[in-house]
Amino acid sequence: MRYGPAWWWRAARSPLGQKLIRYCLGSVVTTVISFTVLSVSYGVLHLWDAVADTLLANIVATVPGYWLNRTWTWGRTGRSDPWREVVPYWVLSLLGIAISMGTADLAGRLATSHHLPALAATALVDGANLVAWSGVFVGKYLLFDRMFRGVAEAMDQRAGRGVATALRALEVEGRMEPGLEAASPAVVGEPIGLLRLPGALEDTGVGSELDPPAEAAVGGR
Template identity: 40%
Template structure:
């Protein structure tokens, strides 16, 4: 068992482990922002439908998520490259949103068909949104780490 802990510790202190931890913490912040905006816009103020509220929440949370991931988790600085970083990041955010819209619509329909109160409906919608984004979370890490925010290795820098 002690070797297991050493292995886990070794992974955590490695660059990929530190990046993964920072990505996870950035995601926690993004989830809190998304869920808070979604609950306020849909659950408290009832400004929009569950689906429209979900789009608003995703758009709001994607901005700090991008900068937390790019600057803090992957340590990139300087101007963002629009086609290599910004467009793919937002594309992934909206792939998650598309899945989330399906689950949110299903959750709201389920809650309505069972005669739940609006607050229960709002909780179902929030939970559905969180589950949908959780499904794409692991895949996004590998996309970010492999293509989107990866640093050039010394051999690539020498060839450029």
């Protein structure tokens, strides 16, 4: 059988499968947060109506959702890019919140018109919220994947250009090791620690403390 247990196991262990699993688990976490806040604010405290309480619950859940998606699902670290990450994420999230508010309004009206008890009304509003977010689940994944991967690729390109600039500067100063000039375009993407920059270790005083084998390990390619 083509799609048997072994196939699903291999798919789950693939990079894409791992990313999808983390995305789904992150959505479970944010859904639990959203449901908890909505159940307390609407079903217990009766703060506002179904629409306002749904807005509150989803905004509260969006904050940890951003962190989970960025750092855990897509493995992004460091400072967030406001215009390429934060703003698009909130725009997409607010779109989903708007849809959930529409379904919550419909659910609240149905609960009122049918005179449902508080527990049943809360369950209906929670269910409407779940249906709304399920509808945008796949679309959000595709957009988030493109957004976070695009930022990572742009940063890698900037880092590569920075290494290339440093190599050219060393070449102009005459500090480039012979033979490294021809190899520099091929090693732009390698960690800078793998390159031997003549004089750099001597300038910092580190080179004098290394024994000959250690120097060879640092300088060799």
